[in-house]
Amino acid sequence: MANSNEVRRSIPEDCQAAGQEIPKRPARASNFGSVPVTDSTFEKDVLESDIPVLVDFWAPWAGPCRMIAPVVEEIADQYAGLVKVVKLNTDENPNMAGQYGIRSIPTLMVFKDGQRVDSVVGAVPKSTLAKTLEKYL
Numbered sequence: 609m610a611n612s613n614e615v616r617r618s619i620p621e622d623c624q625a626a627g628q629e630i631p632k633r634p635a636r637a638s639n640f641g642s643v644p645v646t647d648s649t650f651e652k653d654v655l656e657s658d659i660p661v662l663v664d665f666w667a668p669w670a671g672p673c674r675m676i677a678p679v680v681e682e683i684a685d686q687y688a689g690l691v692k693v694v695k696l697n698t699d700e701n702p703n704m705a706g707q708y709g710i711r712s713i714p715t716l717m718v719f720k721d722g723q724r725v726d727s728v729v730g731a732v733p734k735s736t737l738a739k740t741l742e743k744y745l
Contacts, residue, residue, distance in 0.1 A: 642684045642693040647703040655722040657692050660744045664695045665715045672731040673714045679734045720744050
């Protein structure tokens with residue numbers, strides 16, 4: 609154990625000092641986590657998806673969007689392979705936000721077979737979002 613006067617080295621430095629290979633961080637599978645979409649990729653990524661899609665209409669300046677962001681990521685990981693989770697920044701992509709009548713953010717919409725089938729407005733608990741998604745699996 610290092611005494612209080614010693615500085616703790618990082619794992620890569622420890623490995624190099626011991627002549628070991630530096631451990632690599634596991635790569636995140638491509639279907640885990642949310643994926644950004646834009647006005648130009650919305651049709652392909654959402655409407656043409658083979659699985660249900662949860663679209664998080666958000667903006668970086670909105671407190672409730674920042675509050676629900678970790679919940680959206682947890683949902684993306686939990687339902688990986690069953691539901692695609694995407695995020696659309698409404699400031700940068702006003703066309704889709706306007707087309708779907710987004711008046712309040714965050715708005716989370718569920719799309720299945722190219723159709724909007726449900727929506728949730730506001731920073732809701734994970735259980736509410738999960739119950740909404742479960743109906744379309």
